[in-house]
Amino acid sequence: MVDIIKEIEQLDWNKEPKGLYEPIAYTLASGGKRLRPTLAIIAAELIVNGGLLNGDAIEHAVPAALALEIFHNFTLLHDDVMDRAAVRRGRETVHVKWNDNTAILSGDQMLIEAYKQLAQVPADKLPQVLKWFNEMATAICEGQQYDVDFEHQNQVRIEDYMMMIEKKTSVLIANALRTGGYIAGANPAQQEALYQYGLHIGLAFQIQDDILDVYGDPKTFGKAIGGDICCNKKTILLLTAFEQADAESKAELLEWLMTTGRDAEKIEAVTAIYNRLGVREAVETIMEQHTALALAQLDRLPQNKACDKLRELAERLAVRKS
């Protein structure tokens, strides 16, 4: 039985020079959901328990699962520098606790550490796993760049936004599932089903994030409600509002976008416009469509306990509160 959380905790960062490795240990010790490596292992279990291969195949997926978790944390580390974020998972970010240069260099080393894990993938599986990993990593950098570009862009279409969050969020989740399954012996149709499932739960997850930022329960959400509205973030809610708004509502929205320093009032007003335009319902429908598409992929996979876990995850995502 693979305990991937324990595997992450047992990674050894007690190495010299400490200035390079301590920030890596700090970043990886800060918890988080461990969603990506967990999904990689569930996918491996799904394929193995589906009767195709023996249990060793799950162990073989461990290095790739670790690579994905290290990579994900690398992206957070560098994103926090770029966003000037001071807090992550309730702790000071690395560039605040140390400095920008440390965050850059230790982040670089984390990316290399991810590839060190990948180098442990069984040799016959390595070329494909490396190729997918590189494509995924590229998508995430591209997604990050589009996200930055969109901030300075007047008009962003909903389809552009969906492309951006697919690259920035979904591809990593999708690749975690596909890679775990592939190493455990999934056939091409199963690889594709795992990938598509991951893409769609990733999209549903990100859309739900946007919804919760406005409509979440302040007690369970974990951060302040309305943060996206305050900073004019082009979320799917805002883009949908612009798409659905008549001239008058559009003018009202634009005026609020140009308003600063009246945050509480702004949140209330923009939320009222969203409510009037039925934005929440429209966006929830899109989210539910992606959840349904994710669930449909599971029918193409072996029906076992691991598959049930993926089903529960998709269903739980749609109703989460934080």
Added chain:
Amino acid sequence: MVDIIKEIEQLDWNKEPKGLYEPIAYTLASGGKRLRPTLAIIAAELIVNGGLLNGDAIEHAVPAALALEIFHNFTLLHDDVMDRAAVRRGRETVHVKWNDNTAILSGDQMLIEAYKQLAQVPADKLPQVLKWFNEMATAICEGQQYDVDFEHQNQVRIEDYMMMIEKKTSVLIANALRTGGYIAGANPAQQEALYQYGLHIGLAFQIQDDILDVYGDPKTFGKAIGGDICCNKKTILLLTAFEQADAESKAELLEWLMTTGRDAEKIEAVTAIYNRLGVREAVETIMEQHTALALAQLDRLPQNKACDKLRELAERLAVRKS
């Protein structure tokens, strides 16, 4: 016949989003010596012309050579952010021409692009090439961290300095040679000879850099003479001076280290101390030892035109002026 300079120029960076890829194109178009990919190809030629394999083996070394060049330029890009360097190879650095975030993100993507090239290495050679590449990349990050640590450290031993420049500079050159040779079919003894040759020319190269910064000809050196002295850089010259100095010279050196704003005077005075202590000769002896060690490795390799090129390189390094 492989033209590796042309291969670098033909890499396609005309991709979206432009904000991510244009800084990569800019960085790779800025020239430089292309030393590392050239050495990888020479090593492959050396092994193939040594009669062990056919000419395809040289082509097979191209992706690894490109990976090394992209990786090297990635390190320069991130180093320039960390050092706040404004100019590189006569042009504005990326973080000046664009901004810090662009330099961070496009640098990350360059590191990933290096691994994309590696993924093209023939599958039977990939596990070893990837493992070596990861070890090299780690050494370079560690070397960079030691370099930063040494700045804030009162006492740095010459052996620590040598360890640092080995990691920061030599390992990349050594690995370029070993990897090119390995892909072309070098046996383990040849791989080791290529690696050791690279380590020693790398050390000689870096030591020569330190010497030229003080004793170079201003007309050919390309940058201002004495830059290292002005900023109290712990070069092998300064460390040797401290090691050789009596109490009086040591006190004089320390006083100059604490002096700011009198650069021309400081350069003249510190150089005079170096001259009095015979620092240049002592350091040149170390450099010549490494050149000799590099040359000795070549006797263990096939004697052909490619091997002659490596011999010339080692001999030329020792007398270079820029």
